[in-house]
Amino acid sequence: MARTSGPAGVTRRHGWLSPAGALVLPLAAWELMSRAVLNPALVPPPSVVAQTAYGMLQNGELFVHIAISLRRIFLGFLLGWASGMVLGAVAARSALVWDALRPLLAVCSAVPPIALIPLVMVWFGIDEPARLFLIVYLAAVLMVPSTMSGVRNIAPIRIRAAESLGARRADIYLRIMLPDAFPFILTGLRITLGFCFMVVVAAEMIGANSGIGYLIMQSRYYAVTTKMFVGILVLGVMGVGFDALFRRLVAVALPRFAVEKRTG
Amino acid sequence: MRGGRTRLGLVAGAVITVLAWPGAVRADHGNSVTAFSGPFPHFAPLFIADAKGFFKKHGVNATVRLFDSGGAASAAFRGGRADFLSGCDFPTISLLQVEDAIVLAPIEHDTDSIMISAREGIGALKDLKGKKVGVPLRSTSEFFTFRALKDVGLGPKDVEIVNLGPADMLPAVVRGDIDVASWWQPFGWRAEEASGGKVRTLVTAKGYYTLWCPISARRKYVEEHPKETVAALKALHDAVQWLNQAPLDEKAAAVTEYAKSELKTTRQLMALLTYDMTETAEYRTALKEMEEFMLKAGLIKKAVDWEKVRGSRYLREVNPALVK
């Protein structure tokens, strides 16, 4: 049973329509277009892509690519989140740090990671550290502004009240500042995670020999369109899947901060 | 609510298991020689020298890393992380502009892997006039295209050049967005398949020029490790000899396995290639011609001091007959 909210949050049931079922129409359209209108050698129909994907699953190839990309994404995401959050928290509390950081951050957030690949390759090499760096860098750059918004949202009077009651520094951080800042940080996290999924393709252009991004670019380079589409599809599904997972996680574990289905 | 948390726990558990899956990152062996290359069968001697143990036989502890393209391999080479680099003529000369490298020896040459495909209706090179021609600029194909055009009296202004990589040219030429694709195999074959024959080979480099692919090394490395350099060259020479006596199926299988490419394509391609480390006058002239073209087109700024850059003396130590 699918439910979506209408204006002012009225919930409707859709009966036989479900999110999975909603994919049937686009897939059918694609199948038709590919066979009838476009060139199936250039745009393989979903049936062929599914076949290829199945073969890749059977020989374990696909699983390896997915696992490695996920590892990169999450490792980069966590490291970037941590560093971005620390930087953002410090910058929000100290005008000096903010001023020092601002020019660098302005440039960094304006340059798309893919443009940095040649530089990263030359500076960090062509192994995992270089790939991780790209992801960590993006995640950190994205987390700083949302952390700062979050920290700025903290009501100072609550901090002062806690201090006057003799609360320890750690308690103030954990029980007052963190919950107040968290909604902003959470939104930033969600966006950052989405971007990390996107940037892994760019990161895997740096000397990788496995991964979903590698699969896509490699297949594209050798004109093996079926595998390329498998890669693109898996990437899309992963992105949507983990976003949904993230929202579910928040809704279940931190119901106070449940993220509404907003700007996607 | 509790059901939700259980399900969540299961998913989290699955996610953690996936994350813990060992990565495919190869540990750095701390070897004495690292070589970078594109994954094309043109560089098969490098792969075979590694796969068949020829490097080991000559006491060279080699790590060979493959990149998506010669360009990516060059960029990584410049980062200082490799000693040897295999590439084709154009990328090699570009590299010499910014890197103090020695061009040690050719490892392959051919005339048929570089070619031009055209849509039906275009029967000869002179028909290219006024047409949309896809060319990956800054590559061997740029040289070949203008050379071929010059031969029929056409200049760059007589055609509409569209700068595309071969992977992007494929749908473009099949769809008809461009009329002509100047590129290399296996893209020509792919285009022919995908277009149902509407796109065919117009002309290959045969008769116009020969593609040479040399192996280069960092000068510092070569001067500090002359013995290892010669040993590596000896290993490559063994590989070349192996390739020349092995039947096509066998060598194609070996290369496919190493480069993780596709057997059918690799086999088709390898049938066109000649593996040979002999430094001939033709080789020297070909590189000089490429250099001249690049200078005139403003693609490089300084001329190459070939005397300084050629590594013939190392090649001579492998076998004096290799240097003509």
Added chain:
Amino acid sequence: MATALSPSGSPEAVLAPARAAARRGLPAGPARQAASAAVLVLLWQGLSDWVFTPSVLPSPVTVAARAWDLTLSGALPRHMATTLGRVLVGYVTGAVLGAAFGLVIGCLPRVEGLLNPSLGFVRSIPPIAFVPVSIILFGIGEASKYTIVGYLVFIVLALSAAAGVREVPRIRIRAAQALGAPGPTVLVKVILPSAFPFILNGLRVALNLAFMAVVSAELIGARAGLGHLIMDSQTMLETDKMLVGILCLGILGGVLDRGADLVVRRGLARFTHTAA
């Protein structure tokens, strides 16, 4: 406005002076920021002199000289203008179409539910992976590039507008209908203004995305543009030119971002969200 005790309001922040300055639209301590930038440049110079080779990391002086050359020859302005043009066309097209689409499907929740998974899916595909698809569907001309710049913009705006429609208080719609307003008027005068903060938020996010996509777009047969400049320099191993391209891209992006900020603050401040 929320009171000081409510965390979701806007009380004096921990750092009031900075906040107030930011509200005025002035950077706090521009002198310090300039100093910081200067320190970075010095650090760069030091790295290029002592740590890296000039071909790996050219000095700021070399890069500046190259930028100057390129500006004089007219190449750099041309590249910047081309890239900017592509960003703007793709952005505006995607935004207009996306917002319109989103407003429509927002009014049809069943349709929105149907389309949501597909939209979310395409949203997860990075521009670089979208390039081959775009070439197959739209060819190799400017249309393809605009599509690559605009597809994410379209989706973000569609989702934002739809969310905006969903959040419109029902009572306003009913009131308008009770007063006899016809459908289109309700849409324009009630739904649109209420949905606007969401659309605005979407516009901000989408600008970022459009900018990120333009580099990938310029991989398709471009002969001008900053993305093309960067990639081209890589092929010819000209790191100084590459850095010029990267820095110009950064400057362009920064200017666009600040410009958008300014427009919002001066003209559309009453439409912004105060929370989240």
